[in-house]
Amino acid sequence: xxxxxxxxxxxxxxxxxxxxxxxxxxxxxxxxxxxxxxxxxxxxxxxxxxxxxxxxxxxxxxxxxxxxxxxxxxxxxxxxxxxxxxxxxxxxxxxxxxxxxxxxxxxxxxxxxxxxxxxxxxxxxxxxxxxxxxxxxxxxxxxxxxxxxxxxxxxxxxxxxxxxxxxxxxxxxxxxxxxxxxxxxxxxxxxxxxxxxxxxxxxxxxxxxxxxxxxxxxxxxxxxxxxxxxxxxxxxxxxxxxxxxxxxxxxxxx
Amino acid sequence: xxxxxxxxxxxxxxxxxxxxxxxxxxxxxxxxxxxxxxxxxxxxxxxxxxxxxxxxxxxxxxxxxxxxxxxxxxxxxxxxxxxxxxxxxxxxxxxxxxxxxxxxxxxxxxxxxxxxxxxxxxxxxxxxxxxxxxxxxxxxxxxxxxxxxxxxxxxxxxxxxxxxxxxxxxxxxxxxxxxxxxxxxxxxxxxxxxxxxxxxxxxxxxxxxxxxxxxxxxxxxxxxxxxxxxxxxxxxxxxxxxxxxxxxxxxxxxxxxxxxxxxxxxxxxxxxxxxxxxxxxxxxxxx
Numbered sequence: 001x002x003x004x005x006x007x008x009x010x011x012x013x014x015x016x017x018x019x020x021x022x023x024x025x026x027x028x029x030x031x032x033x034x035x036x037x038x039x040x041x042x043x044x045x046x047x048x049x050x051x052x053x054x055x056x057x058x059x060x061x062x063x064x065x066x067x068x069x070x071x072x073x074x075x076x077x078x079x080x081x082x083x084x085x086x087x088x089x090x091x092x093x094x095x096x097x098x099x100x101x102x103x104x105x106x107x108x109x110x111x112x113x114x115x116x117x118x119x120x121x122x123x124x125x126x127x128x129x130x131x132x133x134x135x136x137x138x139x140x141x142x143x144x145x146x147x148x149x150x151x152x153x154x155x156x157x158x159x160x161x162x163x164x165x166x167x168x169x170x171x172x173x174x175x176x177x178x179x180x181x182x183x184x185x186x187x188x189x190x191x192x193x194x195x196x197x198x199x200x201x202x203x204x205x206x207x208x209x210x211x212x213x214x215x216x217x218x219x220x221x222x223x224x225x226x227x228x229x230x231x232x233x234x235x236x237x238x239x240x241x242x243x244x245x246x247x248x249x250x251x252x253x254x
Numbered sequence: 255x256x257x258x259x260x261x262x263x264x265x266x267x268x269x270x271x272x273x274x275x276x277x278x279x280x281x282x283x284x285x286x287x288x289x290x291x292x293x294x295x296x297x298x299x300x301x302x303x304x305x306x307x308x309x310x311x312x313x314x315x316x317x318x319x320x321x322x323x324x325x326x327x328x329x330x331x332x333x334x335x336x337x338x339x340x341x342x343x344x345x346x347x348x349x350x351x352x353x354x355x356x357x358x359x360x361x362x363x364x365x366x367x368x369x370x371x372x373x374x375x376x377x378x379x380x381x382x383x384x385x386x387x388x389x390x391x392x393x394x395x396x397x398x399x400x401x402x403x404x405x406x407x408x409x410x411x412x413x414x415x416x417x418x419x420x421x422x423x424x425x426x427x428x429x430x431x432x433x434x435x436x437x438x439x440x441x442x443x444x445x446x447x448x449x450x451x452x453x454x455x456x457x458x459x460x461x462x463x464x465x466x467x468x469x470x471x472x473x474x475x476x477x478x479x480x481x482x483x484x485x486x487x488x489x490x491x492x493x494x495x496x497x498x499x500x501x502x503x504x505x506x507x508x509x510x511x512x513x514x515x516x517x518x519x520x521x522x523x524x525x526x527x528x529x530x531x532x533x534x535x536x537x538x539x540x541x
Contacts, residue, residue, distance in 0.1 A: 030378060031331045073376065073424075099331060100423035101378025135473060142476030154526075 003102040005068050008075045008094070011104065016081075017063040021051040030103030037109045038248040046249070058083040066125045067224070069202035071137070073098045076200055076207040078224065078236065080114075080125055089114040091124040093222035093238040095198060095209055108198070108209055108253070110222045110238035118173035119181075127169060127234055128226060133203040140227040144206040145199055147232065148223075152193035152212075157183065169226075169234040182235070189214050197254045204228060211242075211254065218242040220253040278401040280361035281409040283393045286310075286352035298344040303497050307362040308336040309355040309416055311385050317347030321373055323492060328352070331377045333385065335420050337367040341493045353389045361410045364417050366444045369485045370475045375424035388416050435462040435470035439479060443486050448510035451487070453479045488524045491517070495533045502529045 007028040015024025025033070025047045035042045040050040055061070062082040069076050074097055081090040090111050097106035114124055133140070147163035150156050164179045175185045185191070191214050198209040208223045219239050226234035242253055290298065301320075310319070310333065317328040320343040321336055328334075328350060336342045338359055377385055392412050399405050442456040450456065457464050457479070468479040475482060487509060494505045506517035521529045 030376070031382070032329055034329070072372075097376070099376040099378040100381050103378055105329075105331075105376055138474060138476035139472055140476075145476075 002070045004070045004073070004075045004096075004098045005077070007098070007102055007104055008068065008077050008096050009065055012063060012065060012077070012079060016051060016054075017061050019055045019061070021055065022048055028104050030099040030101065030105040032105050034106040035250045036107060036253055038243060038250060038253060041249045042251075058088075060084045067129050067205070069131050069200075069205055071141075071200035071202055073100075074198070074200045075104075076202075076205075076222075076224070078125075078238075091238055093207070093224065093236075095200065095207065095222065108222070110220060110240050112238050112240065115173040118171075119176040120170045120173075122169065122171045122177075124171050124173070124236060124238070127171065127236070128204075131203040131205055133227075136227070137201050137203055139230075140204065141199060141201040141206050143227060143230065144201070144208060144225050144232065145196070148193060148196055148199075148208055148210065152186075152191075152210075153195070155192070163232055165228075165231040165233045168232065171234070171236040190216065209254070212239075214239075278406070279396060279399055279409070280406050281355065281357045281392055281413045282396055283389055284354045284356065286350055286354055289354055290346070295346060298346050301341050301343045301497055303339065303341050303493065304336070304356075305338050306359060307338050307357045307364060308334075308342075309357070309413075309420065310334040310336070311353045311355070311389060312350070313353065313386070314351040315347060315349035317350045318345045319343070320345070322367070322369075322489060323496070324373055326374050329376070331382050332374055333377055333420050333423070334374045335364070335417070335424075337364060338362070339493075340367055341497050353386075355389060355392060355413065355416060357413045361406075361413055362417070363414065365440070368440055368443070368482075369489055370477070372424035375420050377419070377423050381419055381423055385416065385419055388412055388419070392416075432474055433470040435460070435467045436474045438462070439467045439471060439482075443483060447486060447490060448508065450510070451483065453483055456483065484520075484524055488521070491521060491529065492532065495529055496536050505529070 011024050011028045015021040025044045029044055029047070033043055033047060035046055040046050060083065064080045065077060066080055067078040074095060077094045077096070079092045079094070081092060083090070091114050092109060092111045094107065094109040096104045099105050143163065151160050151163060160179060160183060164182070166179050168177060168179050168182060170177050170182060175181055191212060193210050193212040195211045196208055197211065200207050204227050206225045206227060208225070210221050210223065212219045212221055218241065220242050221237055221239040224236040225232045240253070245252065312328050312330055312332045314330050315328070318325050319328055319334055320326075321334065322340050326334060328347070392409060395405065395409055395412065399409070438460045439456060442460060446456060453464060453468070457467050460467065464479065471477055471479045471482050477485065491505065491509055494500060494508065498505070500508065502518065503514040506514040509517065511517040511520070518528055521532070525532065527535070
C-alpha cells in the first residue's frame with residue numbers, strides 16, 4: 001500500500017519473524033525510535049536488546065500480518081504471532097509514526113494472548129481485511145471520533161444507535177455479536193473511556209488508541225472499527241492493563 | 255521586525271524580537287537559547303499570539319510546545335510551523351536546541367492554520383540536512399542584509415523553500431490535491447469569519463453550490479461546511495478567551511454574535527462548557 005506500511009512489515013517479518021532484528025531496525029528506524037511498549041527501551045539499542053532476548057526465548061516464530069493501513073505518517077498493523085509451535089499465540093495491534101523518509105520514529109502497541117474460545121464464535125483475526133471506500137476516510141474517522149467521544153467518553157447511550165449497527169460483528173472474545181451485547185458488557189464491567197490518544201483511518205477501517213477503565217482498572221486499548229454505509233459494523237480490539245510506572249522502561253503506553 | 259498583535263492587554267507580552275535591522279528584514283533566524291537569553295525566561299511563561307509566522311526546527315533535546323491548545327512533543331528532526339494568529343506557548347526546556355525562523359506576513363505566503371491541518375512535521379535525514387542548510391543560508395543573508403530589493407526577495411524565497419519542505423513532510427497522503435471548492439471556502443472563512451454564521455454567505459461568489467462546497471469539506475476534513483465554520487469560529491473564541499482580558503460579552507461582539515447569550519449557547523453546544531468555565535480551566539495560559 002505504501003513505503004510506510006512496507007517498512008513496518010519489514011520490521012515485523014525480517015526483524016522479528018526472521019530474527020534479523022539488528023539489520024531491520026537499522027534499515028527501517030529513523031533518527032529516533034520512541035517506544036511505548038513498556039518493557040522496551042527507547043531507541044534502536046532498546047529494540048535490539050529486547051529482541052535479542054525475545055528471539056532466544058522464542059526460537060520458533062510464525063508471524064503473519066493480518067491487517068494494515070497508512071494514514072498520513074501513521075501506520076496501523078494487526079498481526080498474529082504463533083510462537084514455539086503454538087506454545088503461545090498472540091494478537092498484536094500496533095501504531096507507528098514515521099518521518100518524511102517513511103522511516104519509523106515512534107511505536108505504540110497492544111499485545112494479548114489469543115483466547116481458545118469466544119462468545120461470538122469469531123477470532124481476533126477473521127473478517128474483512130481489504131481496505132475499501134477510500135473516498136470516505138475522513139468522514140468515517142469523524143464518525144468514529146464522535147462515537148468514541150459522545151458515547152464511550154461522555155456516556156450518552158441514546159446516541160449509540162446512530163453510530164453502531166444493531167448486528168455489530170464482535171471480535172472481543174468476551175462479548176457476543178450485536179450492539180446490545182456490547183453495551184451490556186460495557187455496563188457489566190463499568191467500561192468508561194477517558195481519552196483518545198490517536199485516531200487514524202483508511203477507507204472503511206478506523207483505529208483508535210485510547211485510555212479507559214474496566215472494572216475500575218486502567219486500560220490501554222487499540223480498537224479497530226469497520227464502517228459501512230455510515231455505521232460501525234465490526235469491532236476488533238487488543239487491550240492491556242496499564243502496569244505500575246515503576247515497571248516501565250520508557251515514557252509509558254501513550 | 256515583528257510587531258505585537260492588535261489585542262494588546264495584560265495577559266500577553268509584546269512579541270518583538272527587537273531586530274537590529276528594523277522592519278525591512280523579512281525573515282530572521284534566532285537560536286532558541288539566544289532567544290531565551292534575549293527575552294528572559296519569564297517571557298516564555300505566557301501564551302503569545304504573534305502576528306508573524308514561526309518555523310521552529312528542533313536540532314536536539316526534547317520538550318513540548320502548545321499551539322492552539324494542542325501540545326506537541328519536541329524531538330530532534332521535528333519542525334513546528336506556527337502561523338500568524340495562532341496562540342502558542344513555549345514550555346522551557348534547558349537541553350533543547352532549536353532554530354527559530356520568524357517571517358513577516360509579507361514574507362510568508364502560507365495559509366492560516368485551520369483545525370484538522372497538521373501541527374508539525376518529522377523530517378527524515380535528508381530533509382533535515384536541507385532544512386538546516388536553508389536555516390544557515392538565511393542566517394548568512396541576514397548578517398549581510400542591506401534592505402535592498404534583491405536581498406528581500408532572496409530571504410523571502412529561502413523561507414518559501416522551508417515552508418515547501420515542511421509542507422511536503424507534513425502533507426497527508428490520501429488527501430491528494432485539495433479540491434478548489436474547499437480551498438476557496440477556507441479562504442472565505444479566514445476573510446469574513448466574524449461577519450456571518452451562515453454557510454451560504456461564505457459560498458456566495460465562490461462559483462460553487464453550497465452542496466459542492468460541503469461535500470468537498472467532508473472529503474478533506476470529515477466535517478460539513480457548517481461544522482467547519484463552527485470549528486473555526488470556536489477556535490477564534492478559545493484564542494480570545496485564552497489570550498485577551500476581554501469580557502465574554504465583548505468577545506461575543508468581536509466574534510459577530512448579536513447577543514452574549516447566543517455566544518454562550520454556541521460555545522456550550524460545541525465543547526460542552528461555558529466560555530467562563532473554559533477560561534477558568536486554562537491554568538497554563540494565565541498571566
